[in-house]
Amino acid sequence: MTSNVAILDVTNIKHTSPGREAVRRLFHHRSALVGMAILGFLVLLAIFAEQIAPYNPTQLLRDVDRRAAPCIHILGCPADQPEHLFGIDGNSRDLLSRVIFGSRLSLQVGLSTVGFAIIIGGVIGAIAGFVGGWLDDFLMRIMDVLMAFPSLLLAIAIVSFLGTGLINALLAIGIVSIPRFARLVRSTVISVKELEYIVAARSIGATQGRLLFGHIIPNSLTPLIVQATLGIGTAILDAAALSFLGLGAEPPRPEWGLMLGEERNSIFNAPHLVFFPGVAIMLTVLGFNLLGDGLRDALDPRLRGTGAN
């Protein structure tokens, strides 16, 4: 009988792992929920762009006026005219379709540049923090110099010798994001590597590589995840800026920054061509920023309340 009681007690205890607890906190975080909703919507748009977009993003439409204002049937646009929710751009293409396809490009841009920066910056930071000594000094001085330039301007300078184009712009943004991740990983590695469980692992004969990749890096991931989420927003903004200046994506690619740049002189006679791509950029970046804030609060309760909420 006693053993049965014991079993009942065990089943009544709510099992909460730290990970599950973090997820629970994330889903109770107001701004994180808004961020996830925005990003979920964008991911769906990006995946099903072909099915959702009414037209091909690069298709030149006939029988439409260039830079025509949005035509929405329920808002009084004559039913005999084709519906264009966001209007027509300067090359008589459907703006809505271009904005929808832009989400695909924008998410790819954010993830690829930050992925690149995390891998390179993470390796540099982990080596600097783990090995220490002159190598640490050397690597960190290089990072200091890169950080001595305003990041967008350094990206512009790098594009100037790589040549313009989307891939080069992404590479430039990836390079200027490296120091941020290198510093972050270095500082967490340094703070983790003296903890008892690392000393314990070392004392049972774990190799250097196993210590670094098996114990130290997995335990330094929290701030990295937060920084990466926030970094994606910045990367998308910077990539849009380079394309806006004509140094990034090339026409006719449906890139939001490029769409803004191409139509910036139409702001007074066709403001919708500037308005919608800009809102798209803003929503995307807002989504990543809100999720990043939420992740910071959920993963690291010590930092709670330092953000917006």
Added chain:
Amino acid sequence: MLRFMARRLVLLVPVALGILLVTFLIVRLIPGDPCIAMLGERATEAKCEEFKDRYGLNDNVLVQFGRYIAAMATGDFGESIRFSRPVADVIAERLPMTIELTIFAMLFSTSVGIFLGIISALKPNSFADTFTMVLANIGVSMPVFWLGLMLAYFFALVMKDTPLFIPPSGRLSSSVTLVNLVKEWGLTDLTGFRRFVVYFISNSAITNSIITGNWATLKDALWHLILPSMAVGTIPLAIIARMTRSTLVEVMQQDYIRTARAKGVWERKVVSSHAMRNVMIPVITIIGIETGALLSGAVLTETVFALPGVGTMLVQSILSRDYPVVQGFTLIIAIIFVVINLLVDVSYAYLDPRVRLE
């Protein structure tokens, strides 16, 4: 304090050398022959030889780097390929605009940002607080150039024929011109750093109109700066407001605030002198960090508002492969950025004695 500043200045030396190395490499790393990259279609065998001789490209790389540092130290930034005149002159012509814009954007973002942060912190979760923080979240997510375009649309078109009309582009109204102070003072053959300073003062619409006492021009110049400064300042404003709010909320719970209240200090004075002094430390750090965003934002916003500053020139120079100009501007912006960060560190040490004593 002096020792602190001296140590900070010494620490600048390796960073300055690194900046010089990066800007030096920008031109050296251009794929292919720098001569063809720089001269383009005009490149012939003989011209390339002459070009390499002139820029010393036949020498050892280390010798070239040494010569580059020596030239930069005397303010010799080389010659623009596109304009066939010294890069230093091009910088003195374009830099004032960007500096004016950065300073005004900084004033706008810090004053409004700190104000909004204080209001939110003193009444947490009130309507004003929620509104400010939602605005701050949206503010940090907006592309600067898009905000600029939207502001131009609103204030120049929607507000047309109302007193709120603000001009959407240009440095000055077309009827307004600046006096050329360099010619006025007969200083056309100055060289080096002094030439740079005189040209800079002459080309800055603000210093120029103040010196000549031309108040109508000054008013016009400031009027044209409003929209670009708002556009550039919004992202830093949002960040400063968030930072001020979170720090002030924390500080207001400290024991010394309770002590001040207990001894009967006015609430207004508690906030303004007891709390704000401690709030300013992290806020000033953020202002320093945001200087980069301000400079980058200025570069982007100039394109939107057709302002003759560094940004428009930098982009044109990249597209026309005028590398000495790109090099000069990258260097000068990095130097400004580093100097502002130094000033931030110094003010930090002034506000927080612990920093000095470390």
